Structure formats: C-alpha cells, structure tokens
Amino acid sequence: MKRLVCLGALALVGVVSMVTTQQAWQERSTLVVTEVAENLYMLGNEPGGQGMRGGGNTGIFVGSTGVTLVDTKIFGYGQDIIRHVREITDKPITTVINTHTHYDHSGGNTELPDAVNFIVHENTLAQMSRDSCERVTNCEAFHGGNAKYLPETTFTDRTTIGSGSDQIDLYYFGRGHTDGDTWIVYRNARTVQTGDMFARKGLPFLDVANGNGSALEFGETLQKAVAGISGVDTVIPGHNDVPLVWQDVVNYSGFYNDIVDRAKSAQANGQSAEQFVESYSVPSQYSDFAAEPDRLATTVGYIYEGQ
Numbered sequence: 001m002k003r004l005v006c007l008g009a010l011a012l013v014g015v016v017s018m019v020t021t022q023q024a025w026q027e028r029s030t031l032v033v034t035e036v037a038e039n040l041y042m043l044g045n046e047p048g049g050q051g052m053r054g055g056g057n058t059g060i061f062v063g064s065t066g067v068t069l070v071d072t073k074i075f076g077y078g079q080d081i082i083r084h085v086r087e088i089t090d091k092p093i094t095t096v097i098n099t100h101t102h103y104d105h106s107g108g109n110t111e112l113p114d115a116v117n118f119i120v121h122e123n124t125l126a127q128m129s130r131d132s133c134e135r136v137t138n139c140e141a142f143h144g145g146n147a148k149y150l151p152e153t154t155f156t157d158r159t160t161i162g163s164g165s166d167q168i169d170l171y172y173f174g175r176g177h178t179d180g181d182t183w184i185v186y187r188n189a190r191t192v193q194t195g196d197m198f199a200r201k202g203l204p205f206l207d208v209a210n211g212n213g214s215a216l217e218f219g220e221t222l223q224k225a226v227a228g229i230s231g232v233d234t235v236i237p238g239h240n241d242v243p244l245v246w247q248d249v250v251n252y253s254g255f256y257n258d259i260v261d262r263a264k265s266a267q268a269n270g271q272s273a274e275q276f277v278e279s280y281s282v283p284s285q286y287s288d289f290a291a292e293p294d295r296l297a298t299t300v301g302y303i304y305e306g307q
C-alpha cells in the first residue's frame with residue numbers, strides 16, 4: 001500500500017474563528033492517504049498518534065464520473081478532505097455517505113458543496129434531524145441554514161449505488177454503536193468500510209445513551225455482518241490508523257460475542273458485573289484485541305442491564 005504524507009497539514013490553525021466546536025482541536029492533525037485498492041483510498045490520521053485527532057477514517061472512492069466520500073471527520077477538516085481529493089483526481093465530489101451520525105464522522109459535511117448527494121441510514125437521518133442532542137450526535141451542525149446538508153437519500157436494509165466497477169453496496173445489519181450504522185462495500189475493490197462497528201482492535205464505544213446503540217445487539221449485528229458480507233478482503237476501520245483485513249472483522253465478532261456470552265453466564269451464576277470484569281482476561285485466540293478496563297466495565301454494565 002502506497003502512503004502519501006501531506007506535510008502541509010502539520011501547520012497550526014491560525015484562524016480560531018473557524019473552530020466553532022469543542023471537538024475541533026487547536027492543533028491540526030496530520031492526515032495520511034493510503035491507497036487501499038485501485039481507485040480507493042483511505043484518508044486517516046498519521047499512524048502512531050494518540051486520541052481523536054482529525055476524527056474517523058474517510059474513504060475516497062474515485063468512480064468513473066465522480067468521487068464518493070465515506071465519512072467526513074471532525075468539523076474543520078472539510079477543506080483538508082477536499083485538498084487530498086484534488087491531489088488524487090480532478091473529478092467532482094458527487095456523493096457522501098456517513099457511516100453514522102457522530103461528529104467525528106459527519107463533522108465535515110457542512111464544509112462540502114451542498115449539491116453533493118448525502119446518503120445515510122434512515123435512523124441516522126433521524127439522529128441528524130433532532131432538535132437537540134448530546135454533542136456526539138452532531139445534530140446542531142444541521143440546524144438553521146445548514147439544514148440543506150441533511151441527507152436526502154436514505155435506505156432501510158440494503159441499497160446499491162453505481163454499477164459495474166462503480167458499484168457500492170450499503171448494508172444495515174441492526175443496532176450496535178448507534179442505531180444507524182452503515183456498512184459500505186466497495187465491490188470492485190473487495191473492501192468494506194465499517195465505521196465504528198469496527199473502529200479498531202479494541203472494545204467499542206457504545207452510544208447507548210444518545211445514539212440508541214446497544215451492547216447486546218452490537219454482538220448480533222457483528223454476526224449478521226460476518227454472515228451477510230462476502231467478497232471482501234480489506235477493511236477500512238472506523239479509527240484504526242491503517243487498513244485491516246476481513247479476518248479481523250470475523251475475529252472481532254468472536255472476541256466481542258465471547259465477552260457477551262461469558263458475561264451472561266456470569267450473571268446467571270450470580271456473579272456481579274464488577275466480579276466478572278475483575279475475572280476477565282482476553283482469550284489467547286483474540287490476543288491482538290484489547291479489552292481496555294473502562295470500556296470493559298461499561299460494556300459489561302450494559303450487558304447486565306440488558307441494554
């Protein structure tokens with residue numbers, strides 16, 4: 001995979017007025033383009049850094065007549081995305097798909113041309129359209145004059161855009177990280193973009209409180225995705241700094257569902273959630289996955305509560 005580092009993005013932001021949200025970081029994150037397959041690129045953060053930085057990974061697909069973007073990072077990175085697209089192709093950005101509503105995946109939407117066709121799952125449109133929301137949901141971004149950026153194209157279970165080498169399949173397999181997580185398959189590139197249903201090789205952030213996500217259904221949704229998606233080798237994860245492979249998704253489902261199963265039986269056997277968390281260690285076959293203590297406690301807490 002070819003990697004093109006854009007050093008220009010290292011410059012500090014001088015225009016403080018552009019930074020209107022708490023999430024836009026004062027220091028610009030370096031974005032890195034990785035060629036994933038022919039006509040498909042991942043615009044991510046520089047490997048090795050810490051924290052949110054520019055937000056989630058962006059997929060850049062160069063179709064025969066235009067560019068499709070999947071996810072648009074944190075507000076303030078829209079121009080960076082456009083600049084990186086221009087380094088790849090002269091074709092116009094025609095389509096934007098958001099994997100879900102969160103500010104680090106849809107923040108740049110309002111910085112793109114409003115003629116773009118924005119596509120999301122119907123539940124994500126409902127989240128984006130809320131009058132009020134906790135900040136991760138990003139609904140304030142679409143208030144007032146920015147309502148023109150609300151997606152006009154939605155789907156329920158599955159839809160396809162483009163044909164032939166341009167074909168992109170969108171799947172909804174159920175609740176998990178939120179209630180509107182889309183899995184995007186770039187057919188010709190044999191690549192899936194997972195959003196935060198598979199952010200990295202660690203336990204997920206579960207947006208149960210505001211995004212109607214579910215710890216229990218997260219596992220079921222992973223299983224449905226593993227069963228329902230075929231012809232994929234490569235994965236553009238939600239936040240991991242480099243692309244991963246399909247077997248990682250399969251293993252992620254195994255890793256996560258193993259925790260669900262163990263937590264359910266611990267609960268049935270009268271163990272407290274705290275006792276279970278204390279006793280848990282990552283099984284050896286999933287040793288490349290991390291069970292961060294705080295995420296584990298939160299996840300197990302939701303499982304015990306039946307959420």
Ligand SMILES: [Zn+2]
Pocket residue numbers: 100102105177196
């Ligand atoms: Zn998210």
